[in-house]
Amino acid sequence: MAYVIPKENFSGKVLEMTLGAGDKAAVVGGGSALPFHSFEGEGSTRPLIALEIQDVPPSDWPDEVKKQYSSVSDDPAGWAKYCQNDLGAKAVALRLVGTHPDRENRSVEDAVGTVKAVLDAVDVPLIILGSNHVEKDSQVLVAAAEAASGKNCVIGKAQEANYKTIVAAALANNHKLIAMSELDINLAKQLNILIGQMGFSSDRVLTDPMCSALGYGLEYTYSVMERIRLAALAQNDTTMQPPIVGDVGMYVWKIKEVMAPETDLPEWGAIEERGIAWESITATSLMVAGVNLLIMRHPKAVEGVNKTLDELT
Amino acid sequence: MLIIGEKLSIIAKRVREAMMNRDKNPIQEIAESQWKAGAGMIDANIGPAEDNGEGLMEWMITTIQEKVPAPVCLDTTNISALEAGLKVHNNEWGAPLLNSTSNDPERFPVLELAAKYNCQVIGLTVGKGGLPADAEERAGIAAEIMARGMEYGVPMENIFLDPLVLQIATTQDQAIKVIETIKMFQDLNDPPMKTVVGLSNISNGCPKHIRPILNSYFLSFLIYAGLSAAIADPLEKEVMTAMKTTDIIMNKTLYAHSYLEM
Structure with a gap:
């Protein structure tokens, strides 16, 4: 008897949404099969990869990734343009890390100026991220959402402690929203329920269950993402059907493996290759778990992920 | 777990009167409130319906599905009323x-x-x-x-x-x-x-x-x-x-x- 591949048929789906406006708008999510299980049905659209830029020069990034942008990274608009025009980025993620009170403590007005300049410079979808400071983010992101009104951006990240103001701003200015919880599937669901109760429809939410780098808890992120996808598909849990975000770059480009000099650890190999491999392997793993939107830093790592995607799809 | 809303039953006075007078409002209101509360299907119990059961079942199904995007459970002992209902039922939602x-x-x-x-x-x-x-x-x-x-x-x-x-x-x-x-x-x-x-x-x-x-x-x-x-x-x-x-x-x-x- 011929071997019959066992197939799972799911009643649920992953929500599909458009990010950005105009010709360069991109679609993420969709489908009703597990990632890359094309033999079982239609999976999500090809994951969208955004290159990360910042509102201040990336002084804290390791040299290997910093030098990729050394000619443009003192000007966010020029940096964004470089990502779009020279590197072919399909999306840009602007992290307003300089607004953090422990960093440059840039004002809300400064942040708004940066957002406007970046929006003028590129026409690919823009993801606007705060500095992950709960109080400051609820001021910065609200103002940024207003400044970007009508551009169908992704605003994030809304967390349990500050989601109300950020959700209201995304709602009023017609943006998508990243809802972040800290590696806890039940809290991820809870936050999505609370956001839904504010009248923000789930087809405008992206879930960020919090990322981690290979060797630094990747398996936790992986299993939370996998469980989210299974709840969405197998249990038809509508709160778990939004696309998933993997904010990979910031978790990779701070660990020992991408920073330790070759002189100290020659057996680890070339530092440049190490970092690129680390970021692309982390990103690829999370794509297998179900990520729909990746935020990455090194252009060569993005190239690697795209190559894998070309072969898998 | 599927909940089939039971409230549209001829046994209830309000429902019975609405059925007799072909008054859509109470039927739709009860159907909608059950659907919003979590019913995935609405039961339409018209009893033995010996007198023009076909017309009543057709009316019930179209009246319910006008407001509620869910399938209906056709509840009667009258076989030809069941068939009449099946003919008008919108299968879009199941x-x-x-x-x-x-x-x-x-x-x-x-x-x-x-x-x-x-x-x-x-x-x-x-x-x-x-x-x-x-x-x-x-x-x-x-x-x-x-x-x-x-x-x-x-x-x-x-x-x-x-x-x-x-x-x-x-x-x-x-x-x-x-x-x-x-x-x-x-x-x-x-x-x-x-x-x-x-x-x-x-x-x-x-x-x-x-x-x-x-x-x-x-x-x-x-x-x-x-x-x-x-x-x-x-x-x-x-x-x-x-x-x-x-x-x-x-x-x-x-x-x-x-x-x-x-």
Whole structure:
């Protein structure tokens, strides 16, 4: 008897949404099969990869990734343009890390100026991220959402402690929203329920269950993402059907493996290759778990992920 | 777990009057409130409907589906009313459910309809000879209904077996037998047969304040035994709480602090 591949048929789906406006708008999510299980049905659209830029020069990034942008990274608009025009980025993620009170403590007005300049410079979808400071983010992101009104951006990240103001701003200015919880599937669901109760429809939410780098808890992120996808598909849990975000770059480009000099650890190999491999392997793993939107830093790592995607799809 | 909203029944005075006067408002209001409370299907019980049952069933289904995007459970003993209803039912949101066939030859034409219209059907495990005594007798009747279903060409996944819930106030020993029956029904087929109960029947005749308590505890046991659907009142908060909580405990839905609000 011929071997019959066992197939799972799911009643649920992953929500599909458009990010950005105009010709360069991109679609993420969709489908009703597990990632890359094309033999079982239609999976999500090809994951969208955004290159990360910042509102201040990336002084804290390791040299290997910093030098990729050394000619443009003192000007966010020029940096964004470089990502779009020279590197072919399909999306840009602007992290307003300089607004953090422990960093440059840039004002809300400064942040708004940066957002406007970046929006003028590129026409690919823009993801606007705060500095992950709960109080400051609820001021910065609200103002940024207003400044970007009508551009169908992704605003994030809304967390349990500050989601109300950020959700209201995304709602009023017609943006998508990243809802972040800290590696806890039940809290991820809870936050999505609370956001839904504010009248923000789930087809405008992206879930960020919090990322981690290979060797630094990747398996936790992986299993939370996998469980989210299974709840969405197998249990038809509508709160778990939004696309998933993997904010990979910031978790990779701070660990020992991408920073330790070759002189100290020659057996680890070339530092440049190490970092690129680390970021692309982390990103690829999370794509297998179900990520729909990746935020990455090194252009060569993005190239690697795209190559894998070309072969898998 | 599927809840089939039970409130559109000819037994209720308000519903009966609306049916007689073809007054859409009360019907749609009750249908909508049940759907919003979590019913995935709406039962339309028009009774024996000997006088123009066809017209009444057609009107009920179109009236309900005008407002509620869900399938309807067609509840009557009038076979031609069932068929008239099937013809107007909008299958966009799921197949309709016929309520019901049994092991009584008079009810066999319902299986014929289920095959002809490829819809779902409730198989009530009673025969012509009166009420079943225990789980074994119910399972025996279920097997006969399944065999007859195959004969008529009804796929097993379209049959919901109903063990017949009896009143706790008059036949207390039957409650546990019904739970055992649901458990037994799981082994009659692979994948297991779908099952349904008329939940509120357990508390029929009991004081008003006791009814939701009996209904909800009974439902928890039944879900644990493998129940797939219940004809019940989704506006009864205790029942929905029991259903959601049992699904959480059985790991069928993902826990979140606000799971009761979903």
